[in-house]
Amino acid sequence: MRRPPVLLALLSASGLVLAGCGGDSDAASSDGGTTVVTSTNVYASLVEAVAGDAVDVIPIIDDAAQDPHEYEATARDQLELSRADVIVMNGGGYDSFMTTMLEAIDEEPDVIDAVAASDLPGAEEAAANGHDHDHAHDHEEEPDDDSGDHADGAHGGDAHDEEGHDHAHDHGSFNEHVWYSVPTMIAVVDEIESHLAETTPDSAEALTANADEVRGQLTELDDRISDLAASHDGENAAVTEPVALRLFDDLGLTNVVPDQFVSAVEMGSEVSPIAVQEATEALDDDVRVFAYNTQTSGPAAEELRGQADGLGIPVVEVTETMPEGTDYVTWMTETVDAVEQAIA
Known part of the structure; x- marks a missing residue:
């Protein structure tokens, strides 16, 4: 090559x-x-x-x-x-x-x-x-301001609006945080x-x-996740961007934050006022846990976290990479521990 x-x-x-x-x-x-x-x-x-x-x-x-x-x-x-x-x-x-x-x-x-x-x-x-696209640097269009759909399609890449617009990634709507x-x-x-x-x-x-x-x-942890899903299936959750959505999906939790908000935060672009308003209003919908990615944030994400804190919604901090001095099994187990404590 x-x-x-x-x-x-x-x-x-x-x-x-x-x-x-x-x-x-x-x-x-x-x-x-x-x-x-x-x-x-x-x-x-x-x-x-x-x-x-x-x-x-x-x-x-x-x-x-x-x-x-x-x-x-x-x-x-x-x-x-x-x-x-x-x-x-x-x-x-x-x-x-x-x-x-x-x-x-x-x-x-x-x-x-x-x-x-x-x-x-x-x-x-x-x-x-x-293998053909960069992650989030080649977007030619900003998301439409009038979308109110939720980024709850982490598994299977279902995050798109009713007109078929993909979750705003150059590589399609698949949530790659596997x-x-x-x-x-x-x-x-x-x-x-x-x-x-x-x-x-x-x-x-x-x-x-x-x-x-x-x-x-890992199988033991996955079984535990399945047990939690059986008890909390369909309960509402919120995220600032999609890193935690696959875990939330496996836990049976439904993200209520609009896709436009989630996509804009992940791309580091400005979040539209309508998306901010819809995300803020969504927090009133009996949200059990709020996932905040400390590595991909911005003013809109920080403001939404402040709203969650004000409403008494438990906040779980998540990251793209592991903290120093741990291993994958321990790290993911601790993340599940924190989510379980929040939704309990």
Whole structure:
């Protein structure tokens, strides 16, 4: 594949620097061992849980304050990716910086795509489209001001208005935040085990044992989510943008915030006065929990959170990436704990 000119220039200009100041990650990439590069620390956590010490894991984004929607890859990132034996990414257009870097690699690396691995409605099309579009930077139109539809179509990408307008993403209406879908992460664990068993066959037995343990933990969490859904199905929830919607959908919760509000906040664009008014009014509809993404916010989202606080609606803070010092199972379990406490 043709390498993007800017990326070629970056690699050429920084070649000596990279050779001279390579840290632990550079050493890990060149010591002959197996290296796995992931788009975020979410997927790095799953790889580490399955592989243990059998591989070296390098997340491109390992900062809880970094919004992957806005991330721009560096020459060092490209170098790490080019050295990887296995690559794990979210896909669906979410981590489009990974797609850009993959297009700059001559050979076809071994890639695990979480969206492609899922059984979610619309995932197959989203996985294909994700390789053709950036996440949220190429929108040609702002959402219509008169839409009042709700962004409750996280599963299966149903977030569109009555005239058929897609949820405002360049890659379609599919909600690509699939790491908030525990069944999807179980499928990703399966993929990690399978791919690494081929790459590190001497560790196959340990990989299976570790994967079984993680699958058991995630299955237990998924069963708990199903039990909560049986008790709270159809209850109302609210979000500022779509990151938590897959979990809310699995919990049987219905988002009442208009799609126009949710889409605008996610894209970092101005929220229309009508959408703000409708979102504010929606909070009066017996909302049990309010999810606030601390990594994708803005004046309108902050104001809506203030409204939720004023109404006594429990607020659960969610993030795109994991906080430091935790792992995926613990992080997602704590998120479910917080939601359960709120809706109880």
